[in-house]
Amino acid sequence: MLDVLRILEQDGRVPAAEIATRLGRPLEEIQQALAEIEARQLIVSYGALVNWEKVSDDRVYAFISVEAEPEHGRGFDTVADHISRFPEVHSLYLMSGTADLQVVVEGNDFRAIARFVAEKLAPVPGVRSTSTSFVLKTYKAEGRLLAESGGDHRLAVTP
Amino acid sequence: MSGPPRLSKMVQNLPPSGIREFFDLVIGMDDVISLGVGEPDFVTPWHICDAAIAAMRRGMTSYTSNLGLMELREAIAADMQRRWGVAYRPETQIIVTVGVSEGLDLVMRALLDPGDEVIVPEPCFVAYRAAVLMAGGIPVTIATREADEFRLLPDDLEAAITPRTRALLIGYPNNPTGATMSREDLLAIAKVCSEHDVLVLSDEIYALLTYEGQHTCFASLPDMYERTLVFNGFSKAYAMTGWRLGYACGPEYLIDALNRLHAYTVMCAPVSAQVAATEALRHGDGDMQRMVAEYDQRRRLFVKGLNDIGLPCFMPRGAFYAFPRVGHLGLTSKEFSRRLLFEQKVAAVPGTAFGACGEGHLRCTYATGMQQLKEALDRMGRFVDTLRQEGASAAS
Ligand SMILES: Cc1ncc(COP(=O)(O)O)c(C=O)c1O
Numbered sequence: 137m138l139d140v141l142r143i144l145e146q147d148g149r150v151p152a153a154e155i156a157t158r159l160g161r162p163l164e165e166i167q168q169a170l171a172e173i174e175a176r177q178l179i180v181s182y183g184a185l186v187n188w189e190k191v192s193d194d195r196v197y198a199f200i201s202v203e204a205e206p207e208h209g210r211g212f213d214t215v216a217d218h219i220s221r222f223p224e225v226h227s228l229y230l231m232s233g234t235a236d237l238q239v240v241v242e243g244n245d246f247r248a249i250a251r252f253v254a255e256k257l258a259p260v261p262g263v264r265s266t267s268t269s270f271v272l273k274t275y276k277a278e279g280r281l282l283a284e285s286g287g288d289h290r291l292a293v294t295p
Numbered sequence: 296m297s298g299p300p301r302l303s304k305m306v307q308n309l310p311p312s313g314i315r316e317f318f319d320l321v322i323g324m325d326d327v328i329s330l331g332v333g334e335p336d337f338v339t340p341w342h343i344c345d346a347a348i349a350a351m352r353r354g355m356t357s358y359t360s361n362l363g364l365m366e367l368r369e370a371i372a373a374d375m376q377r378r379w380g381v382a383y384r385p386e387t388q389i390i391v392t393v394g395v396s397e398g399l400d401l402v403m404r405a406l407l408d409p410g411d412e413v414i415v416p417e418p419c420f421v422a423y424r425a426a427v428l429m430a431g432g433i434p435v436t437i438a439t440r441e442a443d444e445f446r447l448l449p450d451d452l453e454a455a456i457t458p459r460t461r462a463l464l465i466g467y468p469n470n471p472t473g474a475t476m477s478r479e480d481l482l483a484i485a486k487v488c489s490e491h492d493v494l495v496l497s498d499e500i501y502a503l504l505t506y507e508g509q510h511t512c513f514a515s516l517p518d519m520y521e522r523t524l525v526f527n528g529f530s531k532a533y534a535m536t537g538w539r540l541g542y543a544c545g546p547e548y549l550i551d552a553l554n555r556l557h558a559y560t561v562m563c564a565p566v567s568a569q570v571a572a573t574e575a576l577r578h579g580d581g582d583m584q585r586m587v588a589e590y591d592q593r594r595r596l597f598v599k600g601l602n603d604i605g606l607p608c609f610m611p612r613g614a615f616y617a618f619p620r621v622g623h624l625g626l627t628s629k630e631f632s633r634r635l636l637f638e639q640k641v642a643a644v645p646g647t648a649f650g651a652c653g654e655g656h657l658r659c660t661y662a663t664g665m666q667q668l669k670e671a672l673d674r675m676g677r678f679v680d681t682l683r684q685e686g687a688s689a690a691s
Pocket of ligand 1: 420530
């Protein structure tokens with residue numbers, strides 16, 4: 137099961153038959169594992185890691201540190217749930233350290249994000265303060281290097 | 296008028312590597328998928344590079360002791376003990392070399408007088424025969440067979456031994472076949488070596504790339520510790536070919552003999568590579584295991600693919616090579632790889648580069664990205680179909 141997840145984490149398009157060959161397992165076993173993985177939502181979705189900086193520049197990301205008011209018995213869950221429902225929010229984490237929540241926001245330009253923070257995020261009940269940092273360039277995302285790789289430096293034939 | 300100065304007879308007689316010949320064909324061609332490479336497609340894990348960079352910043356840029364940095368030799372000793380259960384004293388029984396390549400050259404020069412023989416089972420790494428020849432020795436080759444899974448058989452070894460035999464040179468897991476030898480297989484070889492008092496030079500550079508069964512270090516076999524020199528290195532398992540670092544472990548008198556030559560030849564292995572290797576041994580397990588797991592998946596996919604397109608392939612259990620049969624399609628290995636290159640732009644090395652008994656086979660490296668392996672299989676399949684059609688029209 138772990139092996140199957142690792143393969144799909146690298147490449148979500150690998151068919152079951154190939155996974156079976158690569159792992160040296162019967163096809164039925166892999167199909168069963170995949171059914172279970174999907175039933176238990178161990179894989180949440182199959183998407184592509186797009187390098188948007190290469191496609192166009194009308195997409196901007198910001199990392200926003202949020203200090204929030206915890207709620208008795210629920211901690212930060214209510215305020216986090218509220219924030220996470222905005223479609224502009226790309227990801228959201230509860231953090232250790234000074235800020236309580238880390239919000240990653242996606243927008244068409246800097247102004248759109250500034251507006252989102254001022255008009256939507258900051259007024260959310262329980263949000264005490266926000267501190268916004270814009271992403272200027274992505275070097276690595278989801279474990280993959282996005283800069284041009286060095287390429288294959290090996291000679292074509294070696295002993 | 297005289298030409299350039301005469302070269303030594305030894306150099307004049309040294310056959311060019313079959314690999315070199317093939318390399319000359321490939322350079323300058325575009326869009327070639329290369330399965331001809333004897334090294335990993337991964338780059339060296341970053342923590343290893345980082346350790347070397349940090350050492351350079353600290354000013355570690357000088358010679359080391361001839362045998363190598365003590366902390367590296369200690370790490371090697373710990374590794375040999377932990378993985379293979381063999382104890383070596385770092386002070387006297389381990390020498391750090393410029394790759395296993397240097398170690399092989401040193402040991403042949405240390406052992407051989409003109410006319411002395413070294414037994415070399417083939418197909419094998421291209422430098423084995425050459426190392427013997429360069430030291431004035433005579434390589435006595437033994438052909439291993441696909442039917443025996445390219446293992447060395449004790450009877451064949453026994454038949455090759457003469458009064459001039461100084462050593463047996465083996466390399467398992469094997470380049471180019473991917474064959475391994477089980478502990479039982481090796482015990483039978485050890486018995487013959489004991490009986491005939493033959494020294495064993497065991498190149499175990501692919502030991503960590505063993506996918507089925509357990510690797511056995513030759514020196515760990517009963518009675519073999521004193522008559523075995525083990526070679527190993529960082530090139531393959533840690534993806535460090537360009538760092539040029541290896542080592543040899545064995546009886547003190549042999550290490551001392553190697554060191555006498557080594558001290559004059561290179562003085563010591565490069566210090567930054569030694570620092571990197573120390574890091575690899577101390578903290579490299581995780582990255583190494585991830586690479587091994589990836590090779591293992593490619594191995595299954597690629598070997599199945601070869602069999603499916605009609606190139607029957609014995610299942611390699613180690614290293615990162617597949618050695619499919621191509622002879623049944625009517626071409627020699629050389630013609631096959633030449634036409635495969637020109638017609639489908641896939642580079643793979645003819646089996647004969649690794650010994651005459653490699654005829655009828657092709658060496659394909661699967662240390663190549665999964666997508667490229669699949670594309671290579673498609674192209675090779677088309678080439679096999681072409682050859683079949685040629686065969687059919689010639690027959691009608
Ligand atoms: C069997 C074998 N031994 C030794 C070597 C050389 O290794 P190194 O890079 O340590 O000189 C190779 C490299 O291809 C090999 O395949």
